[in-house]
Amino acid sequence: MLKLFRKDLILNGRVLALTYAFWSVFWLGYPALRPGGGNSFNAWAVMVSLACAVLPVTMVATEDKFKAGALACSLPVSRDSIVVARYVEGWILALGGAAIAVGVMWKMSAAGMMEFGAPAAGLPLGVVVTIGLVLAVFLPLTLRFGVAGLLVFLVAAQLMGVVALLAAAMFGGGGGIGTVIKAITGAVTWMQANLGTVAFPAALVAAVLALNVASCRLSAAIYRRREF
């Protein structure tokens, strides 16, 4: 596993650093868009988490670009290990990247250099859940179909959203997707109200981790079938 981390870091270090630097400009500029306060630190942190969760996807995209998946698969390492390493380094990169950005912004905000409201208590949970959801959905798609597959998925999801909204507007009701979203938010709200301040975050993190384990297994199964 460590060998795979080392390899990916050496081969992708430059791309990761450039991508992170690129996003940092937006993150630093974001509070200036709404001067005079009113910026939610938590909303900003979730946006940062989203971008950081895409860092591992960038890595897979670079590998795809150079057709270097064949290189990884010709090394003496199993395909399952490659996939597991991608998830673990994905979490490390995304959490690390988000932690650095949030930490820096927190300091700057405290020093009065950035106009932010005070961070709410749920900030770490929001970061972890955002990263977990993005990785669980994006990594299987990217590992199997490359960035093109991910883009197709995102465009298809957008189109389905548009169709669902149109259908809801034309025929009334929230439709299937609306029902699912309501059910999920209802369940989370219920958990938050009934589980308490310790059990609720623990349950949510456990659910996200379980989703990632399932996603990792799915990725491993489909990556085993990938041909180079």
Added chain:
Amino acid sequence: MTEHAIRIRGLRKRYRGFTLKDVDLDVPRGYVTGLIGPNGAGKTTLIKLVMNLVRRDAGTITVLGLDNVADEVAVKSRIGFIYDEPPFYHNVSLRDSARAIAPFYPRWSDARFGQLAGQFGLPLGKRFKTLSHGMKMKFALAIALSHDADLLLMDEPTAGLDLAFRRELLDELTGVLQDEGKSVLFSTHITADLERIADYVTFIRDGAIVFTLPKHELRERWGVVKGVRADVERLPAAIVRGRRERPYGVEALVADVVAAREALGAGAVIDRASFDEVMVFMSRGGEHVEAV
């Protein structure tokens, strides 16, 4: 120690429009085997199947006595693999690429890599994308030879190289392989490469192995009979591997020049078959008419 570097039995892989058909193949240990055949014959597919880069539909592949799927990690640690288009990161320096790959191989030697890089004139500080195709192949070769691999698998290592560079690469390969007892399987459609370094020749056509022979046998025993149709028809069918009608007569590729001479008499015109001729005869399925 098994006597075969690679043993393939009943290997099948189906793509739309192409099938590798129940391939049986033994690649002898300690020798260079050239896999030759026309474009689209299945050379790359066969090599990728050995590397488990594509999934087989049926059959078994044993590499150095180990199953290539069940013992994938152990097998790959003993293989040096060279692609026709080396898949290294274009924006990474050669030194960093080697640094990333080295830890995967228990027998990797930095000293060996440094020596080969010097011998091949590789600019280690340069990015991969700045190299010519020939230098890219040399880098891939240096990587493949730096971990003391027992088997080298090379997919068209000389494709796209000019004659001088091709010769240089093959000379360096032969120089490095001398006295090391390594096994090599390399695919090519350039017959001159076979002449230069192969000990055995395997011919593949339309997804099927046509023959595997020691190179010297091919050189000494195979020939081209030139004559009229009646001459060729007198040849024993068992030794005829291909025929072609030319504007001035008929030619037949035979697998036994002695038997052919016995059948046709001392006056028969029988030339040694060059690899080019074998390739031309065999590529077209053994029978064709050459246009005027």
